[in-house]
Amino acid sequence: MIEAWTADEIRAAEKPLLDAGTPLMDRAARALARTALADVARRRSAGSSPRLRLAGALGSDGVPGPGRVRPPRRHGVSRNAAHGARAVLLVGAGNNGGDALFAGAHLARSGMRVTAFLVASAVHAEGLAALEAAGGEVIARSELRVPVVVEQVAAADVVLDGLVGVGSRGALRPPSGGIVRALVESRAAAEATGAPWPWVIAVDVPSGIGVDDGSVPGPVLPADRTLTFGAHKPGLLLPPAAHVAGVVEVADVGLGAAQGPQVPGTLRMEEADAAAVLRVPGVRDHKYTRGVVGVVAGTEKYPGAGVLVAAGAVRSGAGMVRALGPTTVTDRILTRHPEVVTAGGRVQSWVLGPGIPSDGSDAGQDRRVYGALAAVTGVLDAEVTGGVVPAVIDAGAMAMLEHRLPEIAVLTPHAGELAELMRGLGHEVDRADIEAEPVRWARAAQRATGATVLLKGAVTVIVGSGVTFAQAEAPAWLATAGAGDVLAGLLGTLLAARADDVLADPSLTSRVAAAAVVLHGRAGALASGGGPVSATDVADALPRVIADVLAR
Ligand SMILES: NC(=O)C1=CN([C@@H]2O[C@H](COP(=O)(O)OP(=O)(O)OC[C@H]3O[C@@H](n4cnc5c(N)ncnc54)[C@H](O)[C@@H]3O)[C@@H](O)[C@H]2O)[C@@H](O)CC1
Ligand SMILES: Nc1ncnc2c1ncn2[C@@H]1O[C@H](COP(=O)(O)OP(=O)(O)O)[C@@H](O)[C@H]1O
Ligand SMILES: [K+]
Structure with a gap:
């Protein structure tokens, strides 16, 4: 049985670990980087036609797939295959953005060209320093131009959506909402013309979904994969948000099953x-x-x-x-x-x-x-x-x-x-x-x-x-x-x-x-x-x- 934990249940489980100094964000970022590297390498070695590029997220009817849960295939791909690939990070103000920044630093050190777009004037400071030290490019909130973000995303191999995670409330606010809306339009245009579109990995959850109720109150960038930390969230299982989560994988950051909800409210039967x-x-x-x-x-x-x-x-x-x-x-x-x-x-x-x-x-x-x-x-x-x-x-x-x-x-x-x-x-x-x-x-x-x-x-x-x-x-x-x-x-x-x-x-x-x-x-x-x-x-x-x- 897959048991989903609400945002509050995740926070309650994290608290004692964070108080004890457990490096949860470090674990999350490493898992994220490993996943991004493996996905890029696998797609490159497979030779990604435009059709293949979209296959992860779209069902046969053109509706994004129902977020099936299956582990990624990582074996047998060479990390070097990701060398020179382009990664774009969409970075929000909270820890979700921090995860993306630290993961981006790992990717930059692995030879990827990494660009981070910051949607807030203050983002996770240590994450930002790590990315800069690793040679990543950073576009500050004050320099943010939506057409440039769209252009860079369309040219990327992989995008990490770290705008907002379990701290999300309601529809994405500006400037995140406007950026994501423009990206969704660009994705639809790419789909119509067969133009390339990057692999999108949602950090913890696709930004902008109702984490606890599965709602989609505003624009959301559909993910090919969601790497979620510690446990599933209800919104990754429930429609309509489940349709934009792609393949969902849980990264074990050490939350421990014993600390989950006593009576989980949202389940997926296996x-x-x-x-x-x-x-x-x-x-x-x-x-x-x-x-x-x-x-x-x-x-x-x-x-x-x-x-x-x-x-x-x-x-x-x-x-x-x-x-x-x-x-x-x-x-x-x-x-x-x-x-x-x-x-x-x-x-x-x-x-x-x-x-x-x-x-x-x-x-x-x-x-x-x-x-x-x-x-x-x-x-x-x-x-x-x-x-x-x-x-x-x-x-x-x-x-x-x-x-x-x-x-x-x-x-x-x-x-x-x-x-x-x-x-x-x-x-x-x-x-x-x-x-x-x-x-x-x-x-x-x-x-x-x-x-x-x-x-x-x-x-x-x-x-x-x-x-x-x-x-x-x-x-x-x-x-x-x-x-x-x-x-x-x-x-x-x-x-x-x-x-x-x-x-x-x-x-x-x-x-x-x-x-x-x-x-x-x-x-x-x-x-x-x-x-x-x-x-x-x-x-x-x-x-x-x-x-x-x-x-x-
Ligand atoms: N707590 C921890 O130590 C860990 C948390 N992790 C990450 O941290 C995330 C949670 O971090 P936070 O609690 O900082 O919260 P988030 O990073 O999810 O979001 C908080 C920020 O987003 C803004 N925000 C909320 N709703 C918004 C909306 N609709 N539009 C635009 N901006 C919005 C808030 O104003 C705030 O600045 C998790 O999803 C996960 O990615 C992981 O690093 C694992 C460890
Ligand atoms: N897009 C879809 N993907 C997968 N299953 C679907 C989809 N749309 C409908 N279904 C399933 O198909 C079945 C259709 O049932 P229903 O609408 O009651 O048809 P009918 O009344 O003609 O038997 C249901 O089990 C439903 O869950
Ligand atoms: K996110």
């Missing part, structure tokens, strides 16, 4: 954590102990949603799937999945709403959803409903909520659906507002409804009470019709398998939901293999992904 959520059947199990998933999905208008939910549930190992609906839907489900049962009966989880429009055009499906919701919320007697069970509430079912939901209910909107849900709760929001501040709105929905909220996107966020998971394993190819239906079925299966545990400890729900998102993203990646993927392919890849995750 494969081993997802494996721990799965319930593997044993000799004493039969289909009912493994969990029955009840599905109310699909209508005459959208029958495929029922088929895809069933596929997600069956292929992820449900003991049994019960699909309820009109025969136009259930016949199609049976044709594709003869193992599905279409008679009513007890279930351990519900999947409600995919393919059911909120226009009331299928009264039968609406009635089934209302009945199941009554079981989830417990408003009807257990004798009638068969008892409270966890649920996935998707698409049309999200428009049918009449009561406050328990945490064992998972709402699974995409941004458009969350906007609709929040408008129904009296908020003036549209899809763009949700996309600009997905975490804020997912948390607002969690508070307003009581449910666990799983907001789908390139980075999917799962909000339970007091915890947010941010998962980024899905390739952009997964943005295809029906992929969300497969996720709903998969999550239904995981909830049914862990229904007793989830009922005993509802806070487990967000963990189960995050595991489903991990498996779904992995299945999308496996089925895609770098190319297009259909929702059916994703469901078909689930058995292999689950086996792989369990085997690790």
Whole structure:
């Protein structure tokens, strides 16, 4: 599990070390210089075409990549390959600028041509002296001209963004904001024309992101790599800031795991954590102990949603799937999945709403959803409903909520659906507002409804009470019709398998939901293999992904 530490938690962890004289900045700067040297050497030895230069930060759809966490490959590159390369340092007033200056001094001593642009009249004095002593060029705040910065950056091999780190508050102020805005424009022009653009390394965080909340309140220079110190910060995991962080790597400066937050608020689940959520059947199990998933999905208008939910549930190992609906839907489900049962009966989880429009055009499906919701919320007697069970509430079912939901209910909107849900709760929001501040709105929905909220996107966020998971394993190819239906079925299966545990400890729900998102993203990646993927392919890849995750 990746645990992110807030700015305050980082400061609290640093304090005793700094008081004891631990050279944290020295460690940070050395790690930064090592990374910059290795990146420049690797790119030079690979021979960087303009396309290659941008490949680190851009996804296939042209949107900066989701900040995947993977270690850099450093072995086998010669440091001499960086000799004569140009580095530009963007240096702010605080310790973040200090890191960049000290790292720049190392780079200059390694033979790189280093230019530092100071955006404040007073910067880290020792760092500045170190850079000057190493022969770096320094452009003072009073001499700063935006076109010159843009020109130098465009001609550089590597840029270290040290404008602001965990001391950041709000959008970048002048002159940093103006410089970064101009650089973002220049980068876009370079991308359009295929002109070269340097490798950008963010020092600790891309300057200008909301370190604790993942917001992007103003201009931010997208990084190819973020070298963050001590621990991840929430903004490196959460969208939209995660999209401008590039590849995130943690430099161990010796903060020590013991001094982190007691209860980390922002997490990223890894494969081993997802494996721990799965319930593997044993000799004493039969289909009912493994969990029955009840599905109310699909209508005459959208029958495929029922088929895809069933596929997600069956292929992820449900003991049994019960699909309820009109025969136009259930016949199609049976044709594709003869193992599905279409008679009513007890279930351990519900999947409600995919393919059911909120226009009331299928009264039968609406009635089934209302009945199941009554079981989830417990408003009807257990004798009638068969008892409270966890649920996935998707698409049309999200428009049918009449009561406050328990945490064992998972709402699974995409941004458009969350906007609709929040408008129904009296908020003036549209899809763009949700996309600009997905975490804020997912948390607002969690508070307003009581449910666990799983907001789908390139980075999917799962909000339970007091915890947010941010998962980024899905390739952009997964943005295809029906992929969300497969996720709903998969999550239904995981909830049914862990229904007793989830009922005993509802806070487990967000963990189960995050595991489903991990498996779904992995299945999308496996089925895609770098190319297009259909929702059916994703469901078909689930058995292999689950086996792989369990085997690790
Ligand atoms: N505390 C330590 O000893 C260590 C800190 N480290 C570095 O120090 C950083 C934190 O240093 P600081 O606490 O000095 O804070 P920062 O360097 O992040 O920022 C502080 C400065 O930025 C300005 N600032 C804040 N918001 C701004 C905005 N929106 N626009 C423009 N300027 C803005 C402030 O006025 C202040 O001058 C970390 O991110 C990390 O890079 C590392 O060296 C490791 C050790
Ligand atoms: N840019 C993207 N990169 C990766 N995954 C994405 C991206 N956009 C959407 N997704 C994922 O694709 C799936 C789409 O689901 P959804 O919008 O519900 O589609 P549908 O309702 O047609 O099934 C979700 O799992 C979502 O997280
Ligand atoms: K920075």
